Amino acid sequence: MNLTDFRTLGRTGLRVSPLALGTMTFGDPSWGADEATSAEILSRYLDAGGNFVDTANAYMGGRAEEVLGAYLGKRPGLRDRLVIATKFALSMDPTDPNNGGTGRKAIRHHVDESLSRLGTDYIDLYWQHNWDRHTPLEETISTLDDLVREGKVRYVGLSDTPAWAVARMATLAEWRGWTPIAAIQVEYNLLERTSEGELFGAARELGLGVLPWSPLANGVLTGKYTRDNQNPAGAGRGMFVGRHLHEGTFRLLDALGRIAGELGTTVAATALAWVRQQPVVSSTIIGARTVGQLEANLASLDVTLSPEQLAELDGLTTPELNFPAAFLRDFGVPAQQGNTVINGLRASA
Template structure:
C-alpha cells in the first residue's frame, strides 16, 4: 500500500482535475447504472444502493455517473432522492447522458440534435431534483447531427446555467477532435471528458482514442474497466458462460491473461479485480475509472486498488499478455517520436529529442 491509503486524507479525496478544466473529481467514479428495477434482468438486483453511495462519500468520493436511459429514468430518480435526503447536491459532481430515446414512436426523442438534447436535460433535471448537471455526455454518436449543432447546443445549455461541462461517450476519435477544434475557434466550451470501453482485456482504445484524449487534454473516464468480470477467476476453461446478457464470451486469450492476473494477485495477496483495476491506474496515470458495485464490500475492494503499485516486471507480464495489434498507421510509424523508424532512417540514427509533446 502507499501513503495515499495510509494518510489522514480519505482515499477518494485525492482529487484530480477533470481534463483541461478546474473541476475536481475523485480518482474513481461511481457507476450507478444498476440503480433501479427496470433492468434487473440485465443488471441483477442491487439492494445496497444507499449504503454504497454513503460509503463512497465517506471515503471522499464526489463523482457519480449515470444516464437518462438507465433503468428507464429510475437511476436518476434514485440519485435525486438520495441527494435530497442527504442535502449534499452541491458537494456531488453529477454526470449524466442523453441520446437514447425515452419516448416510443417519436423520431425526435433519440439522437444528438438540439431538440432531444434540451428535452432530455429538462427531464433529467426534474428526475435529479436539481437545477443543473455538472457533466453532460453525448451518450453515443448518431452519425446524423452536425457537430456544430451539438456543440452550439451545449454552449446554449451552459450559458443558461443548466449544464456546466461538455463530454462525449462511445464516439469516434475524429468526431471528438473536430468538436473540440470547432469549440475552440467559436469560443464555445471545450470537451472535458470522454467515456469508452477500456480494460486490461480490451485495450482497443489505445489505437486512436487514447492518443486523441492526451493530445486534446480530455479526461479519460472509461467504463467496463473490469472487463465484465472476465479476469476475476470465476470462469474456468471448459466453461463458456454468458457474460452480462451474452455480450461476450471467454476466449483462450482471455484465459491466458486471467492466468497471469491470478498469479500476480497471489503474489500481492489481493484479488484479481484489484489487479485489473491497479493495472489501469498504473498503465494510464490520470485515468478516472468508472466502477460499479453491488455491495459496499465490492466498493471498498475497488478503493483499495488505488494503493496497489505494480512493479515493472508485473506490468510487462500484463501488458504482453493483453497486447493488441495497433494497425495502420501505428504499426508503420509508431505512436510517438521515439517509436518512429522513419525518423532515424539512413544517417539519422543518432537523433534524440526530449520532452516530445504527446501528440
C-alpha cells in the first residue's frame, strides 16, 4: 500500500490518503518542530503522494495553521490538490466566554480566523474539536450547514464527541436537510480501544468515516519505552504516557517486537499497521517532530499483518466496553439465536 491508495471518507465522495499528516507539532521548536522542519515534513509527505493534512486553530496557539498557510502561499496551485482539515471549539482567548465552544458566535469567529491563518478561502473538512456541553447540538450543526452553503467549508466532522451526540447530530442533519456528518475523529490505538463500542457502532450504522488520532499512544507503541527505561530521552509527550506504563503494555510491546522481527519492520510500523487494518478506519492521523519520525510512520504502509497476527494483538488488549456490550454478547446473542449461526455469528453460550 502507499499514500496514493485513496479512500472515500464515509459516505462522501472526498478522496483521502490512508495516512493523514497531523500538524499538532508544527510551529514550536521547544516541543514540536520549527517552521523549516515543518516544511520539510510537509514536503516529504506530499512528495510521497499524500493529500490529507489535519490541523486545528488551537495547535500551538494558531502557529500550526500559520505554518501550513505560509507553506501553501509559497506554492501556488498546491492548495486545491490537498484536503485540508482544521478544527474549532477550543478557546483562543481564556478571558472571553464566547471565544471557545461550539456556539454560533464562536464558530463564526474561528472559521474566519482559520481561513486567514491558512491563507485560503475554504476549508475542506471542518471538525468540531470536542463536544460542548453548554451549546444545543442544533445550533452547532445548523451553523456548520450555513458555512457549507456559503462556500467557506466543504465537509464537516466530529472529533472527541460522545456517541449519543454523534448519532443525534447526524440524524438532525439528515432529517432537516443540513450538511451530513462525514466522519468522526477518536483516540484509537492498541492501548485505547474503547471506541470500538458505541462510537464505532454509530459510525457503522450512520456511514461515517473514522480517523484515529494518537495511533502510537503518544509514543508508547514506538518501542522507545521499556521495562528498564520508562523515561526515554526525546519523549516529547511523556506526561501523557504514565497510565500505559504497566506490565500489560510491556507484554504487548514484546509481542509487537516479535511480530516486527518476523516482518522485518519496526514496532511502530507494526502498531500503525494494526490500526490501519481495522475495517472501520478510513485514514489514520500520524504526527512527527522530525522527518525521520515521518519516514518511520510512512514505513507502516509496507506492513500487512496476517489474520493470526491481528488476532494475537487483539487478544492482548481486548477492551472492557460499557454496558450493554458484554450483556448483549453473553446473553442477548444466545437468547435470540439459540444454537443457530446468523450472518456468520455463532452464539457464545
